[in-house]
Amino acid sequence: MRREFTGYRRESGRIGVRNHVAVLPTSVASSCVARGVAAEAGAWARATPHQMGASQPDAAREQTERVLVGVGRNPNVGAALVVEFGTEDIDVDDIADRIARGGTPVETLSVREVGGTAAAFQRGRTALDSLNEAAADARRESADASELVVGVECGGSDATSGIAANPAVGDACDRLVAADGTASFSETPEFIGAEHVLAERCADEETRRRLLDRVERREATADLMGVDLRGAQPSPGNQEGGLTTIEEKSLGAISKGGTTPVRGIVDYAERLPVGGGLVLMDTPGYDVESVVGKVAGGAQVIVFTTGRGSTTGNPVAPVVKVTGNPRTWERMRANMDVNAGAVVEGDATIAEAGERVFDEVLAVADGKRTGAETRRMEEFAITEVHPRELAEVRGA
């Protein structure tokens, strides 16, 4: 089994699999400028426009900051430009300082301070060109699978997800953990009904207690809002694909993490350990926000299973699509990277499909472009902390 790939060695010691210049707006108010400046500069500049950052309560604002800093420090980012409008509670210099602490070249831009959009585009372009020069000094060097942090995600699940794609990706996670790397899956609402299985696999009591506590909190959110989770979980699309209950969806979903012990569970966008084995992250079930959480946690590659078909990507991390649905492979071929449908058709074992997934992850780490990258699918969104969750945290 192949273990080596080439990547960009960073000052932090970590290895990047891409060498992007990130353009990070601190709020919705600077998102259009960030997107525009990056688009004018070229494909090497990657913007992360989002809806957060303007007058958020403390806990929510801190989460937004953690995401921006985490994405800026992701090893796939060779340099970063942080863009504020000028009215945000988030301090643009603080974000830049926290990113620079990891050794990443950073500059800032304030739309209001430079005199509006035209000047911001001009100054932004100059800043980006010089940041790109700094990033371009990086050369690919040899690296090992043990240096990879791989985030695992699912979206557009159907019944083949739990039968083929998720177990195949789980097998690839087992291979990565055996190679001393880190695999991380999340989407806490999709632990509901399967948490007892995960709890039994926790490496220690502390992790077990934290996991059960997080699942209980997500389930309680549904109680707090007086809603029936069944309207959204499984989603109408999931139901059309044959998934009847959240328990059924969860039991299929957790197989994408493989079979190794659960070493820990981190908060949304919190740093994931390198060489950490299987580690969970507490994220919502919404795939775009969940992927962003893991990229902010330092994942260089995302493996994304889909039964019904998904085209989603990420601005700084390549997203590898794996489908277990032979019809989706045929219909959406250009958006898919690995076919696990052979498992459903009885033409491949889960281990064979798992090896294919692992090999693809190494190839993508080495520079091979995914379907989502080729088509510049770069969704980005940050999770909001719900007011009722805030009230609960405050003990109200």
Next chain:
Amino acid sequence: MKGRVLDGAALVLADGDSVATALGDLDAGREVRDGDRTVTLADDVPFGHKFALEPLSAGETVRKYGEVIGRATEAVAAGEWVHTHNCESTRGRGDVAATEAER
């Protein structure tokens, strides 16, 4: 594939499961053999959907992956399509909690 394939048509993920997953679009009337027993499909069962391998009474738990995935909301005969019309989740029911709180 994990589990046991029945006649190349359906998949039982673990022993003791009360439902099987269709591996193709299956028509009503089709017979699916599972060891000594034969289940005749009472409904059309689309690809990825489930049918009962044994009769279920109302309120009885439904098992897949060797685990509980919900409960039957009405009596279900062997061979019937099992989905949201006759099987429901027991988790994340804020609606039930809200109704109980009003009482």
